[in-house]
Amino acid sequence: MTYRRLPSLSALRCFEAAARHGSLSRAAAELHVTPGAVSRRYGRWRRSCAWRCSCAAPAA
Numbered sequence: 001m002t003y004r005r006l007p008s009l010s011a012l013r014c015f016e017a018a019a020r021h022g023s024l025s026r027a028a029a030e031l032h033v034t035p036g037a038v039s040r041r042y043g044r045w046r047r048s049c050a051w052r053c054s055c056a057a058p059a060a
Contacts, residue, residue: 011045014038 017027
C-alpha cells in the first residue's frame with residue numbers, strides 16, 4: 001500500500017486565509033507572517049495537491 005504525504009497544516013492555513021481574503025498580504029497580516037512566507041507555503045500546498053487551483057490568477 002502506498003501512502004501519500006498530507007500537506008502541512010501551516011500550508012493549508014495559508015491557503016485558506018489567502019482564499020478567504022483574496023490577497024496574500026492580508027493573509028500574511030492575519031497569520032502574523034511575511035507575505036513571502038505565505039507565498040511559499042501557498043505554493044507548497046498547491047504543489048502537494050493533485051489538482052490545479054482554479055483561484056490562481058492567470059499569468060499576464
